[in-house]
Amino acid sequence: MKQDSSELQAQVEALRTDARRELPQLKGLEACEGFRVRYLGRKGMITRLFELMKSLPPEARPAAGKLLNRAKRELEQALGERQQQIRLSSQAQQLEAEALDVTLPGRPVALGHLHLMSQTLREIYRIFARLGFQMERTREVESDEYNFQLLNIPPGHPARDMWSTFYTTRPGLLLRTHTSPGQIRVMRRYAPQPVRAILPGKCYRYEQVDATHEMQFYQVEGLAVGREITMAHLKGVLIEFVRQLFGQERRVELRASYFPFTEPSLEVAMDCIACGGRGCRICSGTGWLEILGSGMVHPVVLQNGGYDPDLFSGFAFGIGPERVAMLKYHIEDIRLFYSNDLRFTEQFG
Numbered sequence: 052m053k054q055d056s057s058e059l060q061a062q063v064e065a066l067r068t069d070a071r072r073e074l075p076q077l078k079g080l081e082a083c084e085g086f087r088v089r090y091l092g093r094k095g096m097i098t099r100l101f102e103l104m105k106s107l108p109p110e111a112r113p114a115a116g117k118l119l120n121r122a123k124r125e126l127e128q129a130l131g132e133r134q135q136q137i138r139l140s141s142q143a144q145q146l147e148a149e150a151l152d153v154t155l156p157g158r159p160v161a162l163g164h165l166h167l168m169s170q171t172l173r174e175i176y177r178i179f180a181r182l183g184f185q186m187e188r189t190r191e192v193e194s195d196e197y198n199f200q201l202l203n204i205p206p207g208h209p210a211r212d213m214w215s216t217f218y219t220t221r222p223g224l225l226l227r228t229h230t231s232p233g234q235i236r237v238m239r240r241y242a243p244q245p246v247r248a249i250l251p252g253k254c255y256r257y258e259q260v261d262a263t264h265e266m267q268f269y270q271v272e273g274l275a276v277g278r279e280i281t282m283a284h285l286k287g288v289l290i291e292f293v294r295q296l297f298g299q300e301r302r303v304e305l306r307a308s309y310f311p312f313t314e315p316s317l318e319v320a321m322d323c324i325a326c327g328g329r330g331c332r333i334c335s336g337t338g339w340l341e342i343l344g345s346g347m348v349h350p351v352v353l354q355n356g357g358y359d360p361d362l363f364s365g366f367a368f369g370i371g372p373e374r375v376a377m378l379k380y381h382i383e384d385i386r387l388f389y390s391n392d393l394r395f396t397e398q399f400g
């Protein structure tokens with residue numbers, strides 16, 4: 052019987068040795084679980100030793116029980132420590148893998164710049180500011196009355212064919228086809244005081260879009276109303292504008308034209324900036340580039356604006372900034388302004 056007890060002791064010792072060797076080799080929590088089942092599980096080695104103990108003589112059992120219980124606690128504790136080690140080291144590995152180098156320089160935030168259209172508009176504003184023109188805001192959604200009728204274009208007038216637009220579901224309300232209705236709004240704002248203003252903003256037309264036509268574009272309207280304003284003033288302002296924008300050497304030609312709201316009407320052209328007037332692809336071989344429409348404000352329009360046409364006169368003009376930018380920067384397709392292609396916009400930073 053003594054023999055059996057010491058045999059049990061030897062087995063416990065062997066089990067301890069095995070466990071001590073195995074534990075440090077357990078690589079993950081799953082391996083730990085396997086270890087637990089093998090040593091401490093319900094059919095594990097410790098359980099088997101407890102069963103063996105039953106065959107010891109009764110007086111040897113308490114000591115053997117103590118021995119086994121101690122061995123069991125030791126194993127549980129050693130396993131617990133190993134599991135904890137594994138958890139910590141996998142956490143450390145994860146931290147290492149996700150390490151953040153706080154000494155790296157930050158990524159620079161890309162700073163944008165003004166779009167070429169904004170730049171062009173501002174250049175135009177600056178020129179007219181120097182010429183004494185103030186800036187007036189006018190609306191993009193207009194009435195048929197302002198967009199057409201008050202500008203001498205009654206329903207059925209053939210000039211309406213030049214300005215086909217988008218209509219809203221409210222009868223008589225449309226997207227303006229030009230900034231000219233702003234003339235009436237500004238005159239009504241200031242009459243009978245004299246006024247000298249530019250009215251920039253977006254316009255809309257129902258167009259077949261191509262390289263030179265968009266259905267949305269800018270205009271910069273100009274208006275000067277006062278006593279004794281003459282065509283000489285119109286001429287001086289527009290020639291100065293063209294030369295400040297395109298170079299002092301520009302030759303400017305004023306040609307008779309027609310608009311229902313100006314009388315007389317003029318078209319302003321300059322010698323081609325690409326060929327200097329010899330004739331090229333840009334000016335379609337003519338040597339000249341038309342750049343804006345203008346004229347003396349029609350007496351009926353003055354009256355609609357609240358001025359007495361016997362005492363007041365004025366001039367008006369309409370500039371297409373997209374066309375200005377296309378000429379100045381050799382841009383061949385108006386659609387580039389509104390397609391938001393960075394390869395285009397970034398060229399003008």
Ligand code: PHE
Nearest residue numbers: 229231344345346367368369
């Ligand atoms: N509103 C005209 C257009 O769109 C331009 C213009 C403005 C002409 C002012 C004369 C005077 O085409």
